[in-house]
Amino acid sequence: MNYSSLLKRIDHKRDELVALTQDLIRIPTINPQGEAYAECAHFIGERLRKRGFNIEYVRALHEAGDSDKYPRINVVARYETAQPGKCMHFNSHIDVVEVGTGWTVPPFSGWVQSEKIYGRGSCDMKGGLAASIIACESLIEEGVGWRGALEISGTVDEESGGFAGVAYLVSKGYFSPPKVDYVIIPEPLGVDRICLGHRGVWWAEVETHGRIAHGSMPFLGDSAILQMSAFLQQIEQVLHPKLRQRISQHPVEPPGARASTLNINSIHGGQTEQSYRTNDKGHPVGDLPSPVVAHTCKAVIDRRFIVEETLAEVKQEIVDILENLKHCRHGFQYSLKDIMQFLPTHTDQQQPVVVATAQAIQEIYGKDAQYIASPGTYDQKHILRSGELKNCIAYGPGKLELAHQPDEYVDIEDVVNSSKIMALAATKLLS
Numbered sequence: 001m002n003y004s005s006l007l008k009r010i011d012h013k014r015d016e017l018v019a020l021t022q023d024l025i026r027i028p029t030i031n032p033q034g035e036a037y038a039e040c041a042h043f044i045g046e047r048l049r050k051r052g053f054n055i056e057y058v059r060a061l062h063e064a065g066d067s068d069k070y071p072r073i074n075v076v077a078r079y080e081t082a083q084p085g086k087c088m089h090f091n092s093h094i095d096v097v098e099v100g101t102g103w104t105v106p107p108f109s110g111w112v113q114s115e116k117i118y119g120r121g122s123c124d125m126k127g128g129l130a131a132s133i134i135a136c137e138s139l140i141e142e143g144v145g146w147r148g149a150l151e152i153s154g155t156v157d158e159e160s161g162g163f164a165g166v167a168y169l170v171s172k173g174y175f176s177p178p179k180v181d182y183v184i185i186p187e188p189l190g191v192d193r194i195c196l197g198h199r200g201v202w203w204a205e206v207e208t209h210g211r212i213a214h215g216s217m218p219f220l221g222d223s224a225i226l227q228m229s230a231f232l233q234q235i236e237q238v239l240h241p242k243l244r245q246r247i248s249q250h251p252v253e254p255p256g257a258r259a260s261t262l263n264i265n266s267i268h269g270g271q272t273e274q275s276y277r278t279n280d281k282g283h284p285v286g287d288l289p290s291p292v293v294a295h296t297c298k299a300v301i302d303r304r305f306i307v308e309e310t311l312a313e314v315k316q317e318i319v320d321i322l323e324n325l326k327h328c329r330h331g332f333q334y335s336l337k338d339i340m341q342f343l344p345t346h347t348d349q350q351q352p353v354v355v356a357t358a359q360a361i362q363e364i365y366g367k368d369a370q371y372i373a374s375p376g377t378y379d380q381k382h383i384l385r386s387g388e389l390k391n392c393i394a395y396g397p398g399k400l401e402l403a404h405q406p407d408e409y410v411d412i413e414d415v416v417n418s419s420k421i422m423a424l425a426a427t428k429l430l431s
């Protein structure tokens with residue numbers, strides 16, 4: 001295949017690629033609740049239908065979050081050539097996180113300035129989605145030098161676990177060979193880096209139980225908040241130093257995440273604050289809890305573990321701390337509840353999708369690709385979990401640190417180059 005013709009074609013589509021990214025940003029697919037999913041799925045589907053793709057809209061009926069007001073609609077587009085062969089699939093999530101504060105540009109306008117496209121989702125990951133669409137359309141227009149099939153999916157809810165998105169499609173066989181052989185997820189991991197996988201995650205709720213009493217006579221009760229503080233002390237003083245010593249051999253980026261980590265995502269103890277104080281006009285003036293000794297305290301822990309650890313060990317470590325407190329602290333009682341868990345994933349560096357993408361990066365940037373792993377999970381976990389497909393990586397434009405931030409942006413140059421790399425990688429895999 002004539003690579004230079006393909007690359008030139010993508011260069012000529014630069015304005016179109018920018019416009020497509022802007023159009024996608026302008027559909028505010030905020031999750032939660034899952035705004036405008038149908039609109040975004042149809043926007044992608046109808047564009048690709050005109051270019052010869054077969055389009056399926058797959059609604060994750062009755063999955064968590066799905067309702068008639070907020071339907072979980074995924075789009076899967078497939079282009080089949082006359083010659084049978086392998087299938088290269090590009091999967092992007094269409095949802096974005098809420099806007100938050102601190103923006104200096106309108107978050108859903110697709111503002112372009114200094115060769116950057118701004119907006120919520122520009123980096124994570126509508127720039128990557130647009131790059132993959134232009135890559136596939138360019139390959140189809142070139143028309144020669146490859147065979148088999150191309151697929152593009154726009155899936156929902158990645159930011160909330162991907163259960164109605166990629167996980168749902170996996171359960172229906174959408175990511176199984178021979179339907180799909182290679183997957184690239186254009187998450188914003190950097191244009192010259194290949195992300196092979198991610199650390200594992202375990203979320204759990206720890207609750208300590210106390211005994212309620214009047215706040216003026218705390219000696220009559222037992223504070224669940226103080227019991228929780230004993231647990232948190234153990235986390236900070238005993239567990240954290242141990243975790244910092246446990247370094248993965250995998251190239252997790254940023255390097256701080258090569259060690260195991262534990263975050264306390266939230267904590268709540270005592271009564272719920274309520275607006276029962278009112279001013280002379282009867283309006284609430286502030287939230288206060290009742291004056292009682294806390295009978296309960298709950299914390300959600302977010303444990304990210306490395307491929308060298310097992311989930312069973314990770315859980316046992318927390319149980320050991322809690323059991324130890326039970327033995328040495330008066331009145332210490334607890335419960336522990338799993339919320340979510342995913343094992344670490346890792347695609348072998350010798351897999352064809354890795355090799356092809358690395359060659360493409362070399363051709364565009366003239367340097368070796370950097371191999372990394374992600375500190376947090378993304379939809380790769382669902383694709384690899386079925387165990388049938390081993391060829392899956394994340395590769396896409398954008399800087400991970402900008403994701404979910406105010407004034408999120410993606411560099412136009414990066415979007416164009418990543419589109420070329422995706423097209424080149426697909427060519428190598430399908431020729």
Ligand SMILES: [Zn+2]
Nearest residue numbers: 093124125187
């Ligand atoms: Zn993302």
